[in-house]
Amino acid sequence: MTTRDQTIAHVRGFARRMRRRALDVALAAGGKAAHLGGGLSYVDIAACLYGSVMRYRPAEPEWPERDRFILSKGHGVLGYYTALAELGLIPADDLAKFETTGSYLLGHPTKNRARGVEFSTGSLGMGLGLGIGVALAGRKRGADFRVFVVMGDGECNEGSVWEGAMSAPHFGLDRLTVIIDRNGLQQTGTNDTIMKTGDMAAKWAAFGWDVTEIDGHDHGQILDVLTQPVEAGRPRAIVAHTIKGKGVSFMENANEWHHNVLTQAQYDTAIAELEAVR
Numbered sequence: 001m002t003t004r005d006q007t008i009a010h011v012r013g014f015a016r017r018m019r020r021r022a023l024d025v026a027l028a029a030g031g032k033a034a035h036l037g038g039g040l041s042y043v044d045i046a047a048c049l050y051g052s053v054m055r056y057r058p059a060e061p062e063w064p065e066r067d068r069f070i071l072s073k074g075h076g077v078l079g080y081y082t083a084l085a086e087l088g089l090i091p092a093d094d095l096a097k098f099e100t101t102g103s104y105l106l107g108h109p110t111k112n113r114a115r116g117v118e119f120s121t122g123s124l125g126m127g128l129g130l131g132i133g134v135a136l137a138g139r140k141r142g143a144d145f146r147v148f149v150v151m152g153d154g155e156c157n158e159g160s161v162w163e164g165a166m167s168a169p170h171f172g173l174d175r176l177t178v179i180i181d182r183n184g185l186q187q188t189g190t191n192d193t194i195m196k197t198g199d200m201a202a203k204w205a206a207f208g209w210d211v212t213e214i215d216g217h218d219h220g221q222i223l224d225v226l227t228q229p230v231e232a233g234r235p236r237a238i239v240a241h242t243i244k245g246k247g248v249s250f251m252e253n254a255n256e257w258h259h260n261v262l263t264q265a266q267y268d269t270a271i272a273e274l275e276a277v278r
Helices: 003-032 045-052 078-086 128-143 161-170 201-206 219-227 264-276
Strands: 068-071 148-153 176-182 212-216 236-241
Touching: 003 045, 003 078, 003 161, 003 201, 003 219, 003 264, 045 078, 045 148, 045 219, 068 078, 128 148, 128 161, 128 176, 128 212, 161 236, 176 201, 212 219
Parallel strands: 068 148, 148 176, 176 236, 212 236
Antiparallel strands: none
């Protein structure tokens, strides 16, 4: 097995365990429900970032030179907490207390750098602007950390996103990477029904970004684009075509799983499906 094959196998296992943990958390949440669909859609991306690509020291979560991760689509938090749990930053016992009184694991990320949560997010359309500010601050400090922002495609209905899309190339932020989780759905329906965004790649390219389109569940493609050299002075935008609820057949492309209660029977079915795929 080559080094690349080993890396792909590692992040594939990382992602499978993340999905299992996300289902565990959703079941424990009971009647409070959980945002499963949008969390599962970018699990493979988060697994590649935290499992291979990002410069990060789990034993030193506030190491100044770490790469920064910003989850702009904060409701997809189960794809964030489970990645941090894989690194050992969030104990399994704490995951089981998701959204309970006194827990630091809320339904949207709340800054807790000791546990790996860099910033409080969830008000859609704001993560890119935050990422631009963090990248500018890194430049002023003479640091070379990278900033990765995961956004939803429905979130791109927000005007602030396009202000950010214009700003980042203007400032030449080549340490900034935006990953658009293009699953085609948002809370109340399809993107095409609510607000068409058209050719997303062409739009970002028109603003001056270095743009690549990928299959957001193909670990090889994800790793390849995230490790390619960046053109000096150009931020990178990755349009990742994904499936909402990926990994669980009855959740895939089913918008009722944007936020829903997971029953024990559904959990058992989902776990059986995950265990059948290696």
